[in-house]
Amino acid sequence: MNIDLATPSAPNLDAIFAALADPTRREILTRLAGGEATVNEIASPFEMSQPAISKHLKVLERAGLVTRAVDQQRRPAKLNAKPMREAVDWLEAFREFWLGSFDQLDGLLDQLKHEEKD
Amino acid sequence: MTELPVYVLERAFNAPRALVWRTWTEPDLLSKWYGPGVETVIHELDVQPGGQWLNEMRMGDSSGYQKSVFTEVVPPERLIMLMSTTNADWELAPNPMMPDWPATLLTVVTFEETDGVTQMRLEWSPHNASPAEIACFAGAVENLGKGWGAGMEMLAQILADLQA
Numbered sequence: 001m002n003i004d005l006a007t008p009s010a011p012n013l014d015a016i017f018a019a020l021a022d023p024t025r026r027e028i029l030t031r032l033a034g035g036e037a038t039v040n041e042i043a044s045p046f047e048m049s050q051p052a053i054s055k056h057l058k059v060l061e062r063a064g065l066v067t068r069a070v071d072q073q074r075r076p077a078k079l080n081a082k083p084m085r086e087a088v089d090w091l092e093a094f095r096e097f098w099l100g101s102f103d104q105l106d107g108l109l110d111q112l113k114h115e116e117k118d
Numbered sequence: 119m120t121e122l123p124v125y126v127l128e129r130a131f132n133a134p135r136a137l138v139w140r141t142w143t144e145p146d147l148l149s150k151w152y153g154p155g156v157e158t159v160i161h162e163l164d165v166q167p168g169g170q171w172l173n174e175m176r177m178g179d180s181s182g183y184q185k186s187v188f189t190e191v192v193p194p195e196r197l198i199m200l201m202s203t204t205n206a207d208w209e210l211a212p213n214p215m216m217p218d219w220p221a222t223l224l225t226v227v228t229f230e231e232t233d234g235v236t237q238m239r240l241e242w243s244p245h246n247a248s249p250a251e252i253a254c255f256a257g258a259v260e261n262l263g264k265g266w267g268a269g270m271e272m273l274a275q276i277l278a279d280l281q282a
Contacts, residue, residue, distance in 0.1 A: 017258070044135065091258045095127070099152025102129045105141060108151045109133040112141075 018113065019063035024048070025056050031078040032066065122243045122252065125259045129238050135231035138238060139194035142227070152277055156182075166191055171199070183208065186225070197227040200245055220244035220251040 019025055023083050024046065031042055043053040057077055060066040131138055141147045145160040152158050153175045161172035171186040183204045190198035201220040205211040212221040224245040230237045244255045 005219075048237035062127055075237065099125050102127075102151050104154055104236075106129075106131060108141060108147065109137060112137055112147075115134055116137075 004063065012106075015059075015063035016065065019059050019065055022056070026051070028056055028060065029079060032077060036076040036078040038074045038076050044074075052109055123255050123259045125242045125255070127232075127240045129237045131238060132234070134234055135229045135237055138236045141199060143193075156159045158244045164188075165197070166231055181206070183202050185210075196229070197225075201225045201242075218251055220247045220255050222246060234260055 020029075027046070028042055031037060031045075039050050039053050039057065041105075043050050046053065057066060057068070060070060060077075066077050066079060069076050141151060142162070143165045145163040148163065148171075149158040149160050151157050152173070155177075157176040158175060159174040161174060163171045165171075165188060167188055167190060169186075169188050169191075171188070173184045173186070175182045175184075183206055184201060186199040186201045187205045188197065188199045190196060200222050202210050202215055210221055213219055222245040223242045226239075226241040228239045228241075244252050245254070
């Protein structure tokens, strides 16, 4: 895992998982995976008002999953994959650490059993 | 009081329970298996209620530190400890990269033997955790427990698409 120590704020897993828990927001992320889009463009396939979509975008922004241009009238939203990647890596790392340890323990126990026999 | 999230890992070992117990309670054995791909240095291992396990993991030039305080020791059946990440002075220090990850995890290890095979079960849950830490751990467990749940599958797909 390539950890960028200069990152000002570490990913907030709480916010990320809350953001991902909603099917509409996952749809929005999928849409943004295809490229940046304005609120209008995002809203068109949904039976939802622009303010409702804007609310969802705010949740995604707070989780660091989406960034929005500040200097343009259209303010297109863009997927920001880095915090997601780090959060996923973190969760996997804990599990991998222990499973790797268990493998080593397995080997050690075999060795100890043989030593006891000798 | 809502129930705390628990993360569980289990593994069967083809060895008697008394032997598996030794690998947790003798420092020269514990250091051989704990921590894959790192050099594990055990500064202290005092397996009794109130006793502590001070663990350093060396990865190249840097080290990670953990302090575990045993709260229950029932040989050879059960170990309960509070595992925390610390700084080099063994003071509790939340991980700067993941501030919402619980700083201390209540860790319950149980050993059950059937016909020479030992089933080892580890359970982790947040201890004295803030609501943010509990929510973070709950979200993690929920998604990991499903081995990539719906949200994570979506995430994996998005990441794969981005890299295509």
